[in-house]
Amino acid sequence: MTPQTIKVACSNCNLRELCMPLGLSEEQLKRLDEVIAVRRKVKRGGTLFRNGEPFTSLFAIRTGFFKTCVATEDGRDQVTGFQMAGEIIGLDGIVSDRHTCDAVALEDAEVCVMPFENIEELSREVKALQHHVHKIMSREIVREHGVMLLLGSMRAEERLAAFLLNLVQRLHARGFSQSELVLRMTREEIGSYLGLKLETVSRTFSKFVEEGIVEVKQRHVRIVDANALRNIVNSQQARH
Template sequence: MDAQRIKVACSSCNLRELCLPMGLSAEEMGQLDTLISSRKRVKRGEALFSVGDRFTSLYAVRSGFFKTCVTTADGRDQVTGFQMAGEIIGLDGIVSDHHACDAVALEDAEVCVMPFNQVEELSRQFTPLQHHVHRIMSREIVRDHSVMLLLGSMRAEERLAAFLLNLVQRLQARGFSPSEFNLRMTREEIGSYLGMKLETVSRTFSKFVDDGIIDVKQRYVHIKDTEALRRIVNPQTCS
C-alpha cells in the first residue's frame, strides 16, 4: 500500500464532531468509515491541489494548517483563506469539476480523502450528512462575506483584531488555549489575506503590544485582553 495513504476510521477519530454530522447511528458511521477510508500526508510547502487540477475529492484536515490562494493577473499570490484540523477544503472544485485555487500546507499536515461522488451518493441516503454538507457550503459563503466586510469597511486595526479573534475561537473549539497560540502563517500571508501591506501588519501587531493587548514573540501570540480586541472590532458595544 502507498505509504501516503493510510487506513483510518472516522468512528474513532477525535475530530469527528468537527467535520462530520452528529446523530448518525453505528451502522451509518460504519458506512462513513468506508467513505473516508484513506488519508494523505502533505509536507510543508507542498500543494494538496493546484488551480486547474481535476476535482475528485473533498479533504478533511486531520492535522496541520493550510492556506488557499490564487495568483493575480500581475503574478502575486493572493491568500483567500486558512484552514485547520477539522475543516473541509476542496469545495472550490464543485462548480466546474476543476480546482479554482491552490491549497498549500503551512506545516506538515494530513488530510482525510473523501471522494466526492461517494459523498453525493451517501448524502442522498443520509439526511444528516446531506444537511452537514450544505452547512459546510453555507459556512464558506458566510466566511467569504465576512472577508469582504473586512476588506471593504474595516481599518487595519479592526482587520487584524477580527482575524486574531476568529483564529483563537477556531483553535479553542479544537481544545487549544483560548489565549495562546503559534501563528502558522507569516505576517506577509496575513497581510495578503487581510488586504494589508506587510509593514502595516507589523506596525499593527506592535501597536497591540504597546497597548498591552497582546504579547508577541516571533510567531507566538498571547492575547492578554480579549475584550480590548472585541472593542476594536465593535466599538459601539463599548460602555
C-alpha cells in the same frame, strides 16, 4: 512520489464531531468509513491541490494547517483563506468541477480524502450527512462574506483584530487555548489575506503590543485583552 496513504476509520477519529454529523448509527458510520478510506500526508510547503485541477474530493484536515491562494495577474500570491485541523477544504471545486485555488500546507499535515461522488451518494441515503455538508458549505459562504466586509470597510487595526479573534475562536472550538496561539502563517501571508502591506501588519502588531492588548514572541501570540480586540472590531460596526 505518490502521497502516502493510510487506511482510516472515521468511527474512531477524535475529530469526528467537527467533521461529521452527530447521531449517525453504527451502520451509517461503517458506510462512511468505506467512503473515506484514505489518508494523505502533505509536507510543509507541499500542495494538496492546484488551481485548475479537476475536482474529485473534499479533504478533512486531520492535522496541520493550510493556506489557499490564487496567483494574481502580476504573479503575486493572493491568500484567500487559512484552514486548520477539523475543517473541510476543497469546497471551491464543487461549482465548476475544477479547483479555483492552490491549497498549500503551512506545516506537515494529514488529510482524509473524501471522494465527492461517494459523499453525494451517501448523502442521499443519510439525511443527517446531507444536512451537515450543506451546513459546512453555508459556513464557508458566511466566512467569505465576513472577509469581504472586513476588506471593504475596516481600518488596519480592525482587520487584524477581527483576524486574531476569528483564529482564536476557531482554535478554541478545537480544544485549544482561548488566549494563546501559534501563527502558522507569516506576517506577509496575513497581509495578503487582509489586504494590508507587510509593514502595516508589523506596525499594527507593535501597536497592539504597546497598548497591552497582545504579547508577541516571534510566531507565538498571547491575547492579553480580548475585550479590547472586540471593542476595536465593534467600533467599526458602530460607525456604519
